[in-house]
Amino acid sequence: xxxxxxxxxxxxxxxxxxxxxxxxxxxxxxxxxxxxxxxxxxxxxxxxxxxxxxxxxxxxxxxxxxxxxxxxxxxx
Amino acid sequence: xxxxxxxxxxxxxxxxxxxxxxxxxxxxxxxxxxxxxxxxxxxxxxxxxxxxxxxxxxxxxxxxxxxxxxxxxxxxxxxxxxxxxxxxxxxxxxxxxxxxxxxxxxxxxxxxxxxxxxxxxxxxxxxxxxxxxxxxxxxxxxxxxxxxxxxxxxxxxxxxxxxxxxxxxxxxxxxxxxxxxxxxxxxxxxxxxxxxxxxxxxxxxxxxxxxxxxxxxxxxxxxxxxxxxxxxxxxxxxxxxxxxxxxxxxxxxxxxxxxxxxxxxxxxxxxxxxx
Numbered sequence: 001x002x003x004x005x006x007x008x009x010x011x012x013x014x015x016x017x018x019x020x021x022x023x024x025x026x027x028x029x030x031x032x033x034x035x036x037x038x039x040x041x042x043x044x045x046x047x048x049x050x051x052x053x054x055x056x057x058x059x060x061x062x063x064x065x066x067x068x069x070x071x072x073x074x075x076x
Numbered sequence: 077x078x079x080x081x082x083x084x085x086x087x088x089x090x091x092x093x094x095x096x097x098x099x100x101x102x103x104x105x106x107x108x109x110x111x112x113x114x115x116x117x118x119x120x121x122x123x124x125x126x127x128x129x130x131x132x133x134x135x136x137x138x139x140x141x142x143x144x145x146x147x148x149x150x151x152x153x154x155x156x157x158x159x160x161x162x163x164x165x166x167x168x169x170x171x172x173x174x175x176x177x178x179x180x181x182x183x184x185x186x187x188x189x190x191x192x193x194x195x196x197x198x199x200x201x202x203x204x205x206x207x208x209x210x211x212x213x214x215x216x217x218x219x220x221x222x223x224x225x226x227x228x229x230x231x232x233x234x235x236x237x238x239x240x241x242x243x244x245x246x247x248x249x250x251x252x253x254x255x256x257x258x259x260x261x262x263x264x265x266x267x268x269x270x271x272x273x274x275x276x277x278x279x280x281x282x283x284x285x286x287x288x289x290x291x292x293x294x295x296x297x298x299x300x301x302x303x304x305x306x307x308x309x310x311x312x313x314x315x316x317x318x319x320x321x322x323x324x325x326x327x328x329x330x331x332x333x334x335x336x337x338x339x340x341x342x343x344x345x346x347x348x349x350x351x
Contacts, residue, residue: 010240028115028136032108035139039098042140050122051133060133060164060229063237068334071234072327075227075298 003027004049004057007034008064011043015064024050078215079113083155086110090154094146104139111136111160117214118161125163125221128180132163132221148248158211159220166229171198171306174225178208181221185212198228203247203292204299205232227302235295242288242337251289257281287333294330298323 003024007017017034021027027048038044047064051057058065062074081089089106093099099107115136122134137145137160146153165181167173178194185192190213198206207224224232238246245252260281264274305311305319 010244013237013241024115024119028112031136031138032104036104039104039139045138045140047135047138049133049135050118052126052131056131056133060166061135061233063233063240066233066237068234068237068241069331071230071237072331075230075234076324076327 002051002053002057004051004054005030005034006045006047006049006061006064007038008045008047009043010045013067016044024048079217080109081106086155087152090146091151093143093154094151099143107139107142114161114217114219117217117219118163120214121161121212121219121221122163124184125165125181128184130165130177130180132165134161134163136161144244158218159209161217162220162222164222164224164229166224166226168226170225174208174223177223178210181210181212181223185210188213189215198303201299201303203249204235204296205247206299206303207232225306227306231295231299231302235299238291238295238334241334242291246288246292254285254288257285284337287337290333291330294326294333298326298330301326 001024003021003026005017005019005021005027006015008014009016019030021030027050031046031048034046038046049057049061051060062071066074079086089103089110092103093107096103118134118136122132125132137157142154142157142160145157165177167177182192182194192213193211195209195211198208206228207222210221210223211218212221213219235247243252243254245254257278260274260278264271264278267274301319301322311319
């Protein structure tokens with residue numbers, strides 16, 4: 001299993017940080033710390049995604065990793 | 077799975093979280109403690125869904141989105157949020173396969189402390205969003221399992237990305253009142269001496285707002301087209317071509333409107349008016 005901390009800038013549509021953790025608890029602790037750092041910026045989203053592997057993450061949460069053009073091309 | 081809080085403590089926590097901006101450190105600690113319990117429920121659900129042969133991705137709702145939701149529904153809503161913990165499954169094979177997966181997940185959790193609940197958001201979509209959600213329970217804690225077909229998912233991912241860029245209000249509201257437009261209107265009313273300059277800026281803001289409405293309209297139409305595609309069982313090769321061309325045309329149109337939008341974060345009024 002992979003536990004990935006994602007820090008994402010919504011307004012810019014850009015991934016700021018992607019960090020993998022072996023242990024789920026460590027990823028969650030890192031999430032809470034990162035959220036405190038960005039608590040005054042509503043545009044920053046911090047999330048931990050848990051999946052079997054990275055390609056599953058890319059499929060289910062492509063929004064964090066791909067541009068509008070990429071996502072539109074995928075749908076077409 | 078027992079929570080370290082009573083329902084009324086959670087309700088009070090929710091109210092405090094929205095009454096203080098930003099929330100206090102101790103309330104954020106309490107929310108983190110609550111979310112940690114949901115994470116255990118999420119891990120259990122994920123293992124059981126994986127045991128059915130599926131590959132879900134899990135996440136806990138982030139604090140910013142929880143606060144956003146509490147501001148919309150009221151702080152007491154915290155005790156009722158069904159999707160603090162969520163799994164997502166994207167399935168190939170269209171709606172028939174989607175129904176099979178939903179039934180499989182529902183069956184796995186039937187017989188638990190609380191019966192699972194299926195929310196079919198295909199017939200009555202919200203802002204074009206279509207999927208089937210199964211709310212399952214680990215003890216008393218709900219976990220939302222989103223089951224999407226590939227096309228429903230690709231549409232939802234694109235819509236969410238657009239909402240990031242143009243304003244998350246488009247996810248809930250047919251006619252969103254963007255804070256930057258409302259702020260400018262209030263400023264215009266309060267400072268008539270700057271009327272000429274503000275009128276020009278307001279006209280620019282209205283133009284942007286209209287383009288965003290066009291983006292939403294195109295996306296909702298696309299979702300309807302996808303739904304038609306997914307529910308029709310016998311497509312002729314010609315009809316397939318027509319559908320594919322319509323989809324490509326709508327997406328080209330969408331991208332052209334998006335490219336005509338200014339960078340909202342870079343607009344001169346954005347910094348001063350965003351909450």
